[in-house]
Amino acid sequence: MTAALIGKSVSRVDGRLKVTGAATYAAEFEVPNLAHAAVVRSIVANGRLASIDTAEAERAPGVIALVTHRNAPKLAYQPHKGLPDAAVGERLHVLQDDRVTHQGQPIALVVAETLEQAVYAAEVVRVTYRNEAAATDVAAVDPVLPTGKPAEWEIRRGEADSAFEQAEFRVDQTYVIPRENHNPIEMFATIASWEGDSLTLWDKTQWVHNVAEEIAAVFGIAAENVRVISPFVGGAFGSGLRCWPHVTLAALGARVDGRPVKLVLSRREMYYGVGYRPHTVQRVALGASRDGQLQAIRHEGHQETSTYEEFTEALLSATRFLHACPNVHTRHRIAPMHVHTPTYMRAPGEASGIYALESAMDELAVALSMDPVDLRLRNEPDRDEFKDLPFSSRSTKECYRAAAERFGWSQRTAEPRSMRDGRLLIGWGMASATYPMNYAPASALARLLPDGTAEVMSAASDMGPGTWTSMTQVAADTLGLPVERVKFTLGDTRLPRAPVHGGSMTMASVGSAVQAACRKAREDALARAGSNDLEEAMERLGQVIEATADVAPGDETKRFSMHAFGAVFVEVAVDPDLGETRVRRIVGAYGAGRVVNPKIARSQCIGGMIGGIGMALMEHSVVDPRNGRVTNANLAEYAVPVHADAPPVMDVIFVDEHDPHVNPLGVKGLGEIALVGVAPAIANAIFHATGKRVRELPITPDKLL
Missing domain, CATH: 3.30.365.10 (Aldehyde oxidase/xanthine dehydrogenase, molybdopterin binding domain)
Structure with a gap:
C-alpha cells in the first residue's frame, strides 16, 4: 500500500495537457x-x-x-x-x-x-x-429592501444605535466598490x-x-x-x-x-x-470603549441589480460574527437598474463586505492609537454571537500571530508616513478574512479494474483550482494506489451528479463522495478476494469492481457555526510624487481545516492575493451613466494585475486545524477566502504609508495626489 497522499504536494495531473495545448476547451471541440x-x-x-x-x-x-x-x-x-x-x-x-x-x-x-x-x-x-x-446611474437610484421578509434583510442584536451614540470612540464612514468584471x-x-x-x-x-x-x-x-x-x-471566478x-x-x-x-x-x-461583481455602497459605524472593546457595529450596504431579477449576496454576513460585539445592526438593500443581472465573483459578498468592515476597524485602531492586530485580538469572540452557536473550529488568533511573526509586524512604527525606503513611502497594513464552509450533496463512482488501476468519476468542474488533481489524490489515498494508477473524470452530465463548482464547496462535497465511493469499492474488492492488498485482490478477482456513493450534510449546521478564517498582512511602497502604489509583500495565514494538496492550495492563495491587488488598485468597470454602456469593456482599458504587478514575496501559511465536524474530509475550502481581506489590507497599508484614507476602490494614483 502506498504512503498517505492526502496532505502531500502532488503536481497537477492535467498539467501536461494544458501546457502542451492538448486540453480541449468548449470552443475547441471538433x-x-x-x-x-x-x-x-x-x-x-x-x-x-x-x-x-x-x-x-x-x-x-x-x-x-x-x-x-x-x-x-x-x-x-x-x-x-x-x-x-x-x-x-x-x-x-x-x-x-x-x-x-x-x-x-x-x-x-x-x-x-x-x-x-x-x-x-x-x-x-x-x-x-x-x-x-432608464436608471443606469447607481448613485441616482434609491435603494430598497429586497423582496421577502424585512427581518431577513435588516438584522439587529442588542441596541446598536444607542450604544454607538454613547461610545467613547466612534468611526462612521462610507466605502464604495465599483462594478468589477471577471475577465477569465x-x-x-x-x-x-x-x-x-x-x-x-x-x-x-x-x-x-x-x-x-x-x-x-x-x-x-x-x-x-x-x-x-x-x-x-x-x-471563471463565478462567471x-x-x-x-x-x-x-x-x-x-x-x-x-x-x-x-x-x-x-x-x-x-x-x-x-455574463454577470459581474455589483457596485456596492456601504456605511460602517463602529463604537468602542477606550480599551478597544467594540460597543456597537452598524453596517448597511446596497448593491446594483437588474430590473428583472433581484440579485443579492452575503454582503453583511461576516459582520454579524467576525468580531465580538453586543450591539450589531445590519441592513441590506438593492438598487434596481436597467442593467443585466450581476452574479457571484470570487468570494462574493464577503470580499466586498469585509473590505468595508476591516477598513473601518483600521480607522478605529488609528482613533484609539492602538495596534490593529491588538484591536482584533481584544474583540475575538468565543462563539458565533449571531447564531449563538460554537464554532466548529476557529483559528483566527493563530492566524494573526503566525502571519504577524512571519511578516515582522513588531517592527512597524504606528505613525503614518513614518516608514520610508529612500524617497518611497512604506506602509504596512493588515485585515481579517473569513468565508463559510459550504458542503452540498454529491455523488461519485469508483471502478476498480483487473490490472490494478482505478477509474473514478463525478460531474464536477475544474476552472483552475486543481479539481482533477485533488480528486485523483483523494481517490489514490483511499484506494492505496499510486496517483498514476488512478484516472479521474469530470465535466459531463452522464457522470454522477456533483454540486456547483463554487463557494469553496467542491473538495468538501465531491471529495467526500470520491472518498466514500473509493472506500466502498476497496472494501468490497478486499472482502471478495480475501486479501489485504488491493492490486493483488484485483488480479485474483479478474473482474471489474464498481461502487457508487452519495454524500450529504447532516445536522452539523444546527450545532456549529462553520467557517474558514485567516489574516492578511501587506507591505506597500507609494511614490509620493506619482501616487503609484506597488505591493511589495503579502503574508496570508489561513485556518481552513485539512489541506489536501499544499502545493495547489498555495497556488489558490497566491491567485487570491493577485485578485485582491486588482480589486484594491486597478479593477473598475466604467459605466456610462447616460446609457449603461461599459466604456472600458476590454483588457486594454480594464486593468487587471499582470506578472509585473505581482509582489516578489507572497507567503502562505496554513495553520494546523483539525475539524471533525465540517465534512468527512475535514476540509473548509480555500478558493474564496484567499481573496477576502487582501483589498482592505492594501488600503490600510496605503493609509499607513501616506496618511490619506481612500474609501472608494480602486485606489488609483489620482486619488493619492
Whole structure:
C-alpha cells in the first residue's frame, strides 16, 4: 500500500495537457458540419425595438439564418432556478418579444458558414428603438429592501444605535466598490448540436447539470435529453455559475439551422453577456470603549441589480460574527437598474463586505492609537454571537500571530508616513478574512479494474483550482494506489451528479463522495478476494469492481457555526510624487481545516492575493451613466494585475486545524477566502504609508495626489 497522499504536494495531473495545448476547451471541440453564430446586441438600456432591418444581413455571404423576436420559435421558459440564479425575478427571455431591459441585451442572432461572415452580417443589421427613461446611474437610484421578509434583510442584536451614540470612540464612514468584471482567459463559448429532441452542449460552465436543467426548461424538454460536456474551464471566478443567454442562443441557432452551431462571446460581449461583481455602497459605524472593546457595529450596504431579477449576496454576513460585539445592526438593500443581472465573483459578498468592515476597524485602531492586530485580538469572540452557536473550529488568533511573526509586524512604527525606503513611502497594513464552509450533496463512482488501476468519476468542474488533481489524490489515498494508477473524470452530465463548482464547496462535497465511493469499492474488492492488498485482490478477482456513493450534510449546521478564517498582512511602497502604489509583500495565514494538496492550495492563495491587488488598485468597470454602456469593456482599458504587478514575496501559511465536524474530509475550502481581506489590507497599508484614507476602490494614483 502506498504512503498517505492526502496532505502531500502532488503536481497537477492535467498539467501536461494544458501546457502542451492538448486540453480541449468548449470552443475547441471538433463537430462535423459546424456553423457559427454572432449576436446583435441592444445599444440602449430601456425601451422597445421599433424596427429591425435584416435585409442587407440576409444577403451577406455565407448567412444561413437570421433570428429575431419576429421569427424566433416561442420557447417554453418553464420555471427553473438553480442555486446561482437570483431567487426573485425571472431570467431574460431571449428573442421572445420587443422589450429591451439593458445595454447589450441580445436582440438578434446570425448563423453563417464562418465566424467572420456571422460577425459581418450582425454588424449590418439595422435597428431603431423607442427609448424609455432608464436608471443606469447607481448613485441616482434609491435603494430598497429586497423582496421577502424585512427581518431577513435588516438584522439587529442588542441596541446598536444607542450604544454607538454613547461610545467613547466612534468611526462612521462610507466605502464604495465599483462594478468589477471577471475577465477569465477563456471567453464563454457553447457548441450546440441537436439529434431529434436530444441536445448536446459543449459549454464553458461551472455546473454541467445546472446548464442541462436550465436549457431543458427553456426548450420544454426533459433534462435527461440534454447532455452537457465541459472537461476544462479556462478560469471563471463565478462567471460560469449560471447558465447565461448565449447558451440558449446557441441551442436556438442550432434548432433553426438544423446544424451544430458554435457561439463564442468576444471579450467586449462578456461585459454584457455574463454577470459581474455589483457596485456596492456601504456605511460602517463602529463604537468602542477606550480599551478597544467594540460597543456597537452598524453596517448597511446596497448593491446594483437588474430590473428583472433581484440579485443579492452575503454582503453583511461576516459582520454579524467576525468580531465580538453586543450591539450589531445590519441592513441590506438593492438598487434596481436597467442593467443585466450581476452574479457571484470570487468570494462574493464577503470580499466586498469585509473590505468595508476591516477598513473601518483600521480607522478605529488609528482613533484609539492602538495596534490593529491588538484591536482584533481584544474583540475575538468565543462563539458565533449571531447564531449563538460554537464554532466548529476557529483559528483566527493563530492566524494573526503566525502571519504577524512571519511578516515582522513588531517592527512597524504606528505613525503614518513614518516608514520610508529612500524617497518611497512604506506602509504596512493588515485585515481579517473569513468565508463559510459550504458542503452540498454529491455523488461519485469508483471502478476498480483487473490490472490494478482505478477509474473514478463525478460531474464536477475544474476552472483552475486543481479539481482533477485533488480528486485523483483523494481517490489514490483511499484506494492505496499510486496517483498514476488512478484516472479521474469530470465535466459531463452522464457522470454522477456533483454540486456547483463554487463557494469553496467542491473538495468538501465531491471529495467526500470520491472518498466514500473509493472506500466502498476497496472494501468490497478486499472482502471478495480475501486479501489485504488491493492490486493483488484485483488480479485474483479478474473482474471489474464498481461502487457508487452519495454524500450529504447532516445536522452539523444546527450545532456549529462553520467557517474558514485567516489574516492578511501587506507591505506597500507609494511614490509620493506619482501616487503609484506597488505591493511589495503579502503574508496570508489561513485556518481552513485539512489541506489536501499544499502545493495547489498555495497556488489558490497566491491567485487570491493577485485578485485582491486588482480589486484594491486597478479593477473598475466604467459605466456610462447616460446609457449603461461599459466604456472600458476590454483588457486594454480594464486593468487587471499582470506578472509585473505581482509582489516578489507572497507567503502562505496554513495553520494546523483539525475539524471533525465540517465534512468527512475535514476540509473548509480555500478558493474564496484567499481573496477576502487582501483589498482592505492594501488600503490600510496605503493609509499607513501616506496618511490619506481612500474609501472608494480602486485606489488609483489620482486619488493619492
